[in-house]
Amino acid sequence: MTENDLLYTLALQHVPNIGDIIAKRLISHCGSAEAVLKEKKQNLLKINGIGTVVLSDLYESHHLKEAEKEIEFIKTNNIKVTYFKGNSYPEKLKHCIDAPILLFETGNVNLENQHIISIVGARKITTSGMAFCEDVVEKLAPYNPIIVSGFAYGTDITAHKAAIKNNLQTIGCLAHGLNTIYPKVHKKYMVDVEKNGGFLSDFWSTDTFDKNNFLKRNRIIAGLSEATIVIESAEKGGSLVTADIANSYNRDVFAVPGRTTDSQSVGCNNLIKHQKAHMLTTPLDVPYILNWKLEDDKKPAIQKKLFVELDTTEKAIYNYLKENEKQQLDVIAINCSLPIFKVSSTLLNMELKGIIRPLPGKLFEVV
Template sequence: MSLISKIALTLIKGVGHVTAKNLLANFGNAAAVFKASKSALMQVPGVGEAIASQILDTDALKEAARQLQFLEKHKIEVLFFKDENYPRRLRDCPDAPILLYYKGNADLNHPRIVSVVGTRRATAYGKMLCRQLAETLKPYDVLVVSGLAYGIDVEAHKESLANDIPTIGVLGHGLDRIYPHLHKTIAQNMLRNGGLLTEFPLNTVPDRENFPKRNRIIAGIADVTVVVEATAKGGALITADIAGSYNRDVFAFPGRSTDEYSQGCNFLIKTNRAGLLNHARDLVYYLGWDDKHGKSSEKQLKLPVGLSLEELSIVQVLRDAPAMVDEIAIKTSLQQSKLAIHLLSLEMQGVLTSLPGNVYRLN
C-alpha cells in the first residue's frame, strides 16, 4: 500500500514535487495523505480546495496499483526521494522529484558522474568531441548521463558503450516506451551497462514540456555538466543554466565564431557560465582526477626530438605544476615575445596545453 500511495501521489493533477513534499512532511507518509480529511489537506501549503478534492475523489490509487503491476513485471525500480538508493546529488536539489523510475544496473550514486549535453544536430566536430571525451574518461571510472535524444545525446551514449563506460539515459516520458523509437536498440544496450531513468509515470507521452523538466535531472544527478555543441537557444543551454543554479561545475567546448552549433558554447564561456575545454583532458585536470587516479605521476613525459634549449627550460618549469605566463617568463628569463612563440610551438607539438587565465600545463 505504501508504494502504491507514493505512486498515486505523483498522479494527482496539480500536485507538483514541492506540494507533494509539503504533504508528506505534514502527514508523515503518502498513505496518510489519502486518508486525511479535506479540511486537514487544505491546511497544507500549496493545497487549495481543488487539489484537496482531487486527492479525495481521484482514482489515482487504483491507477497506481495497475502501474505497479507493470513495473514489477518489467523489473522497473521505484525510487522514493528518501530511499538510500535515490541519487543523493539530485536529492540535494530543491526541485528534485519525489519519485524516480529506473531500469538498469548502474549505480545512480556512482563516485564520478558526468552529464553530456548538446544540440540534436551534431556535426562531425561534435561527434569527434564525444569520442574524445569517452576515450579520455575511460580510465577514470565514470558514469556518463545524457538524454537519449538525437545528436550529441545519443553520440555520448554510443561512445560510452564503445568504451565500456556505464551510461544512463534520462527520459522525458514513461518507461513503457522509448523515444525516439530509432534509439530503441541503443537503449536496450544501455540496460546491460547503464540504464534508463525518468520521473514520469507510465503512459506519459514525450510532450515538449517534459524535456525541460527532464533536463534538471540530467543537471542534478551529476558532478559536472559538459556542453559539447549548442546553438544560441536550446535545451543544452537550459541544462547548463540549471546545473549552474545547483552550484555544479559546467564546462563547454568552444567552436569557431561562425559555427552555428558552437554559438551556445561560446556564449557560455564568454559569460563565465562554463569553463573552457580545449581538450577532454582539461576536464580531468580541472576536476583533479589525475591525482586521485594515480596515473599521472607514473606516466613518463615523452618529448619530441629536437626541442630547443629554451623550450626544454619551459618544460622544466612546468614539470612540477601548471604555471602562468609571467611565472614562466621569470623562471626561464625569456622575453615575453620569444616566450609566446615557444609556447605556441610546444602547444602545436602536443607537449603542453593552454588553460584559462594565461596558464599552461604539460600534457
C-alpha cells in the same frame, strides 16, 4: 519501500496541481504519502503554500485505481522504483529541490562512489562536434566516470555509444515512460545501454508523449551529475536549459567554444561569454577543474627529467610556488601579475610536465 507505500506515493504523484516540490512538502508534514491522502483537508490547508487549488482533486478515488494499474506495469516489466527518501536514491539528486519523488529504472545502474558527468548538445551535431564528444569520453575513461545523457539524436547518442565503446557505465534519462523508446531508431542500442548502465525516468507508462517532457527530463540529467558538458548548441535549445538547471543546482558547466560564424556554436559561446560555463578546449580540462585524481596504477608513466625547459610564465609561477609553497590559483595570479585564464592553462601544462600538482581546495604546489 513496501508495495503499500508505493501505491499511495503513485496516487499522490497522479494528482493534478501537485508536483514534486509540493508533494515533498506534504509528505514531510504528514510523514508519508498515505498519511497525506488520509489527512483532513482543513489540516493540509494550514501548511505553508498549500491552497484549495492544489487540493481540489486530492481525494478522488481514481488516483489509487490508476496507481494500482501502474504497479502492475512495474511488476510485469521488472522495473526498479526508487523513493526520494530511500538510501538508494541518487545522492546528488537528493540535493535538488524539484527532483522526482519516484524514479523508475531499468538495467544495471550503480551510482555509488562514481564521478558522474552529463553530456548534452545539439541533435544535429556536426562532424567536429561528434569527434570532440568521442574524444572527451575516451580521455576521461581512466577516471571511470558515468556518462549521462538523454538518448536523443545527435550529441546524446554519440555520448552513450562512446561510453559503451570505452567500457563506461552510461545512463539514458528518458522523457517518457519505460514502456516505449524515443526515437524508435535508437531501440537497437537499448540492450548495450542496459548492460553498461540503464535508463531512468519519472514518467508513468500512461503519460502522453509531449515535447515539454524533454524540458522536465533535463532536471534529472543535470541533477544526477557532478558537471554538465555542452558540446554544441544553437542560440536556443534544450541543452542550454540543462546548463541553466545545472547552474541553479550549483553544479559545474563546461561548454565547447566555436567560431562566431557557426550557428551550432552560438549557445556554447554565449554560456562562456556570460560566465555560465567553463571553456572546454581539451578533455583534460574536466578532471583538472573538478580536481579528479587517478589511481596510482592508472596514472600514465612519466619519466622524470632532471631539467625541464620552462617558458617565462612557467618560471614565474614555479619560482613563486617554490618560495611560498601551497597556493590557490587566484592568489598565484595576483602575485605573479598574470590573468587567471593564463595561470589556469599554464598550471595544467606544468602538471602534465610533472612540475606541479593540484591539491584539494584548488591549491597547487611544486612536486
